[in-house]
Amino acid sequence: MEYELRHSARKFWIAIAFLGLTTAYLGIVTVHYLAEYFSESSEESDLIRATRLDPGDAVSFHNIGRIELLARARPQMALPWLETATRLNPHMASYWVDLALARQAVGETALERQDLLYALEAAPRTPEIAWQAANLFLAQGSPDDAMNAFRLVIENDPPITSLAIETCWKVHPDVEFLLNNVIPSNADEMFLGFLRSRNQPAAATVWEKMYSLQQPISRPHLFEYIRDLVAHQQAAQAALVWRQAASMAGLSAYQPSPQNLLVNGDFSLEILDGGFDWMHQKTRGVTLALDPNETHSSARSLRIIFDGPGIEDAGIRQLVPVEPNTPYEFSAFYKAQEMDGAGGARFALQDLHRETSFFMSEDLQNADFWKKVSGSFVTGPETGLLVLRLARVPAGSPIRGKLWLDGLQLAPSDRRIAYDERKLQ
Known part of the structure; x- marks a missing residue:
């Protein structure tokens, strides 16, 4: 009888403990659910509730900061929210970019630069982040930092590479500087394409580098370069480029000879419809x-x-x-x-x-x-x-x-x- 009483008491306390744990778990789940629910809202009041329910979630702090910065144009009010977001999650590059935007708006130039460097450190291979950072550096008056960021953009070859090259040329139209410091070798062909109709001497410098490194070039880009040289009445340079491209574009069979200046004069090769072929x-x-x-x-x-x-x-x-x-x-x-x-x-x-x-x-x-x-x-x-x-x-x-x-x-x-x-x- 005494054993049964002790056994029943133990079962009772186990049930009470289980019920307490279950209640606590349900409470935590409910809080997280509500925090997530409010964090997805576009209303600032809901986002503030989310930060109170889950003060460790950087998303809500970041979203409030963006509302203050972009929707309400109050960068000073946005700063504490964005600072908290970067502190809670320093690995999110977009948080640092938004914080840099707020810094720029209030004139905190030194801190803005540091935030942009943190953004690039958090996402060193993300061209969209590098693009934003580069343009903010330019607006800040830091062209060297901007060029480093533009190089990250161009290295990763996104759709905005051509726009990045164009911007770099506007900021610093020095072909030697850009080749040595900004334009990676994998983008030389695109750089040549940008310069060929704008600056023939600069395009020739790019071509010399490509030839010295024996970088492959696509035939369409080569034909466009030849066409521009011809249009600018630079026949000798066009002929030189065609000869040098023999190994770079697989055109060894399409070269003239002292015995015959015509290319493919017997029509034994496919007609290229470009360059110095038919x-x-x-x-x-x-x-x-x-x-x-x-x-x-x-x-x-x-x-x-x-x-x-x-x-x-x-x-x-x-x-x-x-x-x-x-x-x-x-x-x-x-x-x-x-x-x-x-x-x-x-x-x-x-x-x-x-x-x-x-x-x-x-x-x-x-x-x-x-x-x-x-x-x-x-x-x-x-x-x-x-x-x-x-x-x-x-x-x-x-x-x-x-x-x-x-x-x-x-x-x-x-x-x-x-x-x-x-x-x-």
Whole structure:
């Protein structure tokens, strides 16, 4: 009997203890639930309740600080809330950025800089944080700190990299400084793309660095750079870039030689439509294709089908760097079928920038065999870049028929070679 009483008493006290623990647990859960509920509110009064229920939760303190800073434009009132948030969670970079904003608004420059450095330390690989810090550093008048932050932005290659490069150039337009201190090697190609149409000498400096490091470059970016150099009449630099890009863009097979300045003159390679390879512009009434069934110099030729009026040229052309006052010889092979129309198609070589015509072939009329066409000319005193195209003469007149081209060559004439050899003797 006595044992049963003791056993019952023990069970009673265990139940009481369990009930107390359960009640305490439910109380804690309820407090946390209410704190979380209020912390998700946009009302400041609810957020204040959340801080009282859970004074260790940095989120509510931060949200109150943002309301005071941004919604109510009271940075001084925001400071204690934001300071508490960073103290409770110093690893949240956005808290430090907001605190820096408040510091800037009240003129606490030294503390603002320290907060921004803490933000970058908390998120060293987050470009969005680095972007905000960089712009705040600029507003503060700390360009060196800003450049360090912009480098973090560019290193991580986010969508805002191009905007970061543009901002850096506006702040410090010194290509050597930016290459050595701000622009990482993985962004040199983008830096080149930014400079190529804005500052040709600076772009050349970037290119020299890329070439010295043998950094790969995408063909589209290379073609754009070549196009800008040509537009600025820098034919020699464009030709140099093309040669140097042979290994950087996989263009070794697309290089001219002393025996033939034309690239891919036998159409054995795919047409790149850029740089110093063939470029094609879609032309109404003209169809182009590589044809493996009609061959002369390689395993295929270029087939051109004419069908219609309004044709001025075939839409296929190539830019060729040359020397001024220099004799050259041009030759090509063609076949033609069912050609109909006044005149015909002709090979034409002219100065790209001055439109001076140096060579115009005979009409490419019907020929059921590979017929050679050739001619010679001397470039002008200022000529540095030719364009080779297939012109329609007379322009715009209706023409129909099929034409195949192969074995195109352009080289300095033997007269120039003999003259150079005599000068060396």
